[in-house]
Amino acid sequence: MNAFFKIAFFALFIGSYLPGYSQEFETAIKERPVLKDARRNQKETRGRTVLSLPFFEDFTNTDYYPSADQWQDSMVYINNVLGRRIQSRGIATFDALNAKGLPYSPNSAFASVYADSLTSQLIDLSAHSPGDSVYLSFLFEGKGNGFAPQAADSLMLFFQRSNGSWAKVWEQKGAAMESFATALIPLTDTTLFHSDFRFRFVNKATFNVGNAHWHIDYLKMDTGRHYQDSINNDLAFSYWGNDDYNRSLLNEYMAMPYNHFDANRTVHYSGLLGMTLRNTWLTTQQANIVLQLNNSQTGANLITSPQQTFVPFNDRQGLDIAVPGTASVLTANGNEPFTIDAKAYWTQPVTGDYSAANDTITYRQTFSNYFAYDDGSAESAYYMSSYQGVPSFVAQEYALSVRDTLRGVQIYFPRQVPDAANKMFYLQIYRKIDVVDGQNEMVYEQTDLYPDYESRVNGFVTYRFDNPPVLDAGAFYVALMFPAGGFSDSLYIGLDKNKRGANFRYYKVATQWEPSLIDGALMIRPLVGKAIPVSVAAVGSSAMTIEVFPNPAGQYIKVKTGAEITGLKYTILDILGKELKAGTVHGAKIDLGTLAAGIYLINFRDAKGRLSQKKIIKH
Template identity: 30%
Template sequence: MILVKRLLIFIAIALPAVLVAQVGDTLVPLRYNRALMYREASQPLQPQTGSRDLITTQNGLDYIFAFDTMHLPFIDDFSTDKQKIYNYDLTQPGVDTVIDYNFLVNGVYMDYLEGIDTQSFDLTYNVNLQKWDSIANPMLVVIHYEDPDNFYLPTDTDTVWLRPNGYINNGSFVPNGIPADTVFYNKADTLYRIPDDNYSLWTDSYTYINNTFGIDPPTIGVATFDGLSLYGAPYHQTLSNSNEYGSADTLSSKPIYLKTKPTGTGTYNNSDSLYLSFYYQPRGRGEKPDEEDSLVLEFYSPTLQDWTQMWSATGGDTKPFQQVMVSINDTNYFQDGFRFRFRNKATITGNLDHWHIDYVRLDDGRSYADTIIDDVAFVDQATSLLQTYTQVPWAHFKASPNTLMKSQSTAQINNNSSNSKLVNFSLQVDEDGTNIYTSGLSVVPNFAPTTLQNQDFDLENFVFPTTNNDSTHAFNVKYVLNTTPDFNRDNDTAFWYQQFKQAYAYDDGSAELAYSLQGANAELAYEFDPLVTDDSLRGVYIFFPRIYENVTSLPIRFMVWSDISTNDILYLGGSELPSYSQDRDIFVRYEFDKPIAITDKFYIGFRQTYSDNVYIGFDANTNHQDKIFYNVGTGWMSTLYEGSLMIRPDFGNGYDPYPVGAEEIVHAENVNVYPNPAHDVVNIVGVNLNGTYAVYNIQGQLMETGKLDGSTTSIDVAEWEKGFYVIQVMQENSEPEAHKIVIN
């Protein structure tokens, strides 16, 4: 699926690289990658640049992370994440301690050594002969270890003799009277050596391994390069220069044997025809890299101890994945400890300038024409077995389980081989770790060579069982293909985690872009058709992504319509501030101040107060553009953008461990507070008001109190800071009422 099937128009605004602009709504790149912000991998403070182990410090302790040197072939199609995870847990198996020292003397540790550059002699007094005898001191070999990155490798050697124990002066022995030519001081440090994981292929984890950003890759999963660090934040955090440019992500291979063959029968040379190949794609479903942006391939020579650029590509718009073949024919690289790495240069202030690589292969016995892989593979992530939605409330599904089930599901398969293939397909469903369904085999006897096609999986009237009585439930869905021979089995399975919570969802949980409206009082409506018509809507889940502008001070009012064509409004909430999620769940839940009875199709969205854009997450992998509508004052229009908004109407009970703002009290009909938002004056209006009022800021601090006076009480707010406030109205013989207002 191409993200936008029309001419891309770029406009100059405060945000860099607006993807698409049209009157009313817009798409822009994200600034952060929420999928990486809670990554458990810990990256060392400094990258590993040489061909041996990595030494780093964490929490005051010194660590050595061992890297096993690999034999050919090197293959990674990124269907799984094989980047190095740096686990600093000292209780894991295989951890041992290593002593780091500055020098050894004849292989023995000494705290210090006083040496003489020439042959030295110690003196001893011979009582029988009544004279001093001289005894030659043995030669000492001092081996130095002073490379901080390779402390176990000798850096220099000295030959010395021990300083003599003294000398004779006028017939008398003078102890220790000869000064040393050289004094060596030693320091022993304890390091903790962490063994290799025997799984990873790369020594860093700066790239994003995913199956959503690439468009039609050779196999499922790509490594995405952007302007973000391994934890999903921009490399350059300062917003004063949103176009800061520089080196960004790096993907470095482990050390590789390119001298010693795995059989031990010889060494590699040009006659072995070594080639490194990979596929790459600019942009994909992300943001287009500019002309000055680049993707670079570099080789490391243990002999030269340096990296050399071997290939590069400059930025541009999306194009199909292209394979690159690079010959290894320089004797400087036929060494054990050879490495290669990919790097990108980009705008390092956000999730920008995307490159994606796939199917990296390094092996011998290849040629420049060796571009075909005998591999049949899934291309995209698996999809939901539900029609229309990716998620529905568990209680709603249980009420009508057959309504939403697909009769068949579809997955994209790629035959990378040059031969027709006999391929079997099946689908499996697990519940609570137990297989509850396995489909019959679907057989494609002649899957055409080098083709990408959709494969249907017949569900044979399967319906998710509804015996579980919890409020939420989930199933694991697995798509499986099988063919023989097959070069790589890792990409023969695709997964979908089918969740049933308490909300409806069109999106797949990943955001590739951010969507917004332009204009004060602009309205956004998202269409949903529920399975049941006797439940009440209680809130909404929404993902506000962090971009270049902070939207948390831009008030919105959540709305629900039964029909937008007639402007039939079921709910218009008070002003709320967008909030960024602080935990692993990217969605934030907003509770409505009253349940909204839903009897048919409905629309949920919001009205923004100012002309400033309020950005929400946009999933470019699931397309429900026919459900997205906006009104900027000229009537309701459909969006032109293919994708899904990350807005989920919630029918649950409203429990939220991370509530947004203060709960509003439903106020009586005879009290009104206006204007809202306000700038100079706020009026409390009612019939025969008799009591007091109190104003609190968002931190709960009391700002002002006063008496209610008849039908109208005015409060001067001209000097108040912008933000949310709560006005508490307390009348005689009546419950206190809270009115949330915004001062702009």
């Protein structure tokens, strides 16, 4: 068989085989970058804090970490994005990540660990007894918008006795749950009624399998309760969005440049801002809700007329409030970044309502130099797995309202175990792709790029284009291409699972693009407009011009570089990514004598930190 027919046969084989092999996947996130520089107020607690009954916590007035007024530790993550069907805004999430958002077991792919804990401040129960009918109740959920705890995972509750020992009083084994459930635990042991009582939640997690996401909310401990006393009599804001839609003043984007918004308001402006309320009373509750908007650039503001809504008992209710598209609060001077800060609240509290803190909810609408479908928080990670020897692609669609310059792209690459810093990718810009437009038209490509985990800002790293393309108004696609060879697939990209509806994402292996079947928005943000300031930490084309030969090689390969490259170091990996050999290039050659015949990847790094990657065959 001659060479041409061998190649043709191989291409035909790959094209017919890959659709069943190459797939897109979703996996658990293995870091929480917003916690990297967050401030833990527990460190500021001084002296002895002793609480008394009643104890109540719905995690409303905290940012990222639990309040030091109520809690002694800071291992859980306070958020409003990882739970599903949240009752009151703010939940505490347990996972396999520590207080700084990093894995408890970073070097072991499937370690089972006792992970997060949440310990109350001291509670003086010395004046009480079992006859006072003291109960602790709380809501809990496994999975939510995260990943389901595995069968070996669990969430546990402990009470501290007067002798200092801890008694396990409740446990929930790993399972996926469609909504929050209620637990109600009585205090019947006389040894629990002392001045230094505490309770503690602990989760057991299997890292790299599901990360064991558990969420708790609405903790209440008080006297005079009974086994059916799970009602809190509370009307609360749960989250922005009406049934997961109208979460933004924009129709599809969560953020975009103002000049593109203003040039096509009829397409981009939703005209509505949605919110969801939850009523835990046994009677229908009425609220008169006001929406207040403030423009950070012009100072303009808007306060809507009170809108009456009725929330059925023990149910949730969505509400949309209209904002006129001509309102001055939506107008800006020029195209400098600005925000519109939104606050919704009811005009007067509900009589007898248990918590007033959740009667207000806030939101920030951003207009800046980027397009974003995501809200800045990743609930999971997206990756592709492709057939060895065939590149794979993923693209996300955007649209320009006016002619503009594409300056670069921001991407959130979550950390992986093992480390993925050596996984190469290309950035490509398309005006057309075949599944949408009937043909492919690539207008820009930047090659030999790598995920950067050290220069990130709020999780994102900026990739600056060397020769920024100027694009006319219309659709364009930001694509990541993972080169053939099996070394660069399975590179994680942040995925915002709170994005509902169309995902504007496509993927390709071999011949044709296909619509993505995984919900959510990839955390990829194209940058437009003015040149990216030098002060912004950004990655340009970090590749070096390096040649290696002969290839296939015998005992040695020769390395040819430009004169500007100095201090060149190398790392040789096998096809599974295992490091086999490392060193510094001397005499423009590398000794391969100890390696068996096979395919290898060589990563090069020079004194300036620039990277290059080559695949070789040793015979």
